[in-house]
Amino acid sequence: MIFQEKLMPKYGALLDRLKAFVVASSINLKYFDITPFGLKIAAENIINPLRTDSQPFLSLLQVLDRKAFGSGEAGELTAPKWLFYDCAEFPGGIFGFGFQGKESSLQAKQLMGLDKDYRGLVPISMLITIPMIEPGVWMSHTLSSLSQALPGEGLAGLGALTKTLAIKVFRVRMLYGATQWDNPSVYIHAKFGPLKLVTAYTPAHSLENTFTYCVDINDEVLIRILTDDSPRTSDYSFFLAVDDIAKMKEMQGQIEEHKAEYWIAGPPCRKDNKAFVPIKMTPC
Numbered sequence: 001m002i003f004q005e006k007l008m009p010k011y012g013a014l015l016d017r018l019k020a021f022v023v024a025s026s027i028n029l030k031y032f033d034i035t036p037f038g039l040k041i042a043a044e045n046i047i048n049p050l051r052t053d054s055q056p057f058l059s060l061l062q063v064l065d066r067k068a069f070g071s072g073e074a075g076e077l078t079a080p081k082w083l084f085y086d087c088a089e090f091p092g093g094i095f096g097f098g099f100q101g102k103e104s105s106l107q108a109k110q111l112m113g114l115d116k117d118y119r120g121l122v123p124i125s126m127l128i129t130i131p132m133i134e135p136g137v138w139m140s141h142t143l144s145s146l147s148q149a150l151p152g153e154g155l156a157g158l159g160a161l162t163k164t165l166a167i168k169v170f171r172v173r174m175l176y177g178a179t180q181w182d183n184p185s186v187y188i189h190a191k192f193g194p195l196k197l198v199t200a201y202t203p204a205h206s207l208e209n210t211f212t213y214c215v216d217i218n219d220e221v222l223i224r225i226l227t228d229d230s231p232r233t234s235d236y237s238f239f240l241a242v243d244d245i246a247k248m249k250e251m252q253g254q255i256e257e258h259k260a261e262y263w264i265a266g267p268p269c270r271k272d273n274k275a276f277v278p279i280k281m282t283p284c
C-alpha cells in the first residue's frame, strides 16, 4: 500500500496474511477503484457474478454471512441467495478479505465447511454496499467479519479494515448505513463519524432498535483510520443506553418533526456491562 510504513501494525499484519477480493458485475467494475491505496487485488479474486464459474465463491459468501450473524436475533438478518444477487452482487459491490494458498487457516476452512485440501480463497470478511441514486452516495448493507469466530488467528481489526478499504474501492463520497444500537459494529462505524442520524428507531426494519446514519467520506478520513484509529469522541449532549427504546422513540419523533438533529459522537462506552452511545443533539 502507498503508506505501508504508517499503517497501524494490526492492519499491516492483516494485509500481510490475507488476500482482498471484490465482487462486482462487469457492468459496474469499471467505475470502481480496484487498487485501493495501492493495494493489489489479484485478477482471480475479482469475481463477476454474471459468470457461472463465480458460483462456488458466491456460495461461500452466503456461508460467511450465516457464520458471522449466527442464530438468535442477529440470525434474522442473514440474506437469501436471490437477495445477494438482486440487491448486492449485481447492482452494488462486495469487498472483503480471505485466506488463500499456504497462508490458509485450517480453522477457517473448518468453520466455512470446506475440505482441508481446499486451495481456493476462503472469505472471512466482507462489506456489502448498494448505490443510492445520487452519484457517490452508497448504503452500507452489511458488514461481516469472522475475526471473533476464529480465536487465536490474530484477526483483530478485520472488520474496520474491511469497511475502510471497501469504501475506497466503491469510491464512496457519502455513506448511509443501518445498524442496531446494541450491535458491536457501532464501534467500527463510529470511527468514520460523527454519524448523523436519519432514523433513531426504525419499525420499518426487521429489528426496530435499528438506527440509520449518514456520514461524509473522504481520503483524509480513511487514511486517518488506517494510520491511527484510536477512539475519538467529539462534543456530545448525552449518553443513550443501547436498550432505551423509549429514548430512541423520542429521538425519532424529534427527527420526524424536524425539531432536533442527532449525531453519534463516538464509540459506545461500557458501564456495569452495558453499552452507552454518546449522542450530540442540536435543536432545529
Ligand SMILES: CC(C)(COP(=O)(O)OP(=O)(O)OC[C@H]1O[C@@H](n2cnc3c(N)ncnc32)[C@H](O)[C@@H]1OP(=O)(O)O)[C@@H](O)C(=O)NCCC(=O)NCCS
Pocket: 068, 069, 074, 141, 142, 143, 144, 145, 146, 147, 148, 155, 156, 157, 158, 159, 160, 161, 178, 179, 183, 184, 185, 187, 188, 229, 230, 231
Ligand atoms: C461486528 C463485527 C463486524 C466486528 O468485526 P471485528 O473484526 O471483530 O471488528 P474489529 O476487530 O475491526 O473491531 C473494531 C473495534 O470494535 C471493537 N469491537 C468489536 N466487537 C466488539 C464487541 N463485541 N464488544 C466490544 N467491542 C467490540 C473492537 O474492540 C475494536 O475497537 P478498537 O478499534 O478501539 O480496538 C463482527 O463481529 C461481525 O461480523 N458480527 C456479526 C455480524 C454483524 O452484526 N454485523 C454488523 C451489522 S451491519
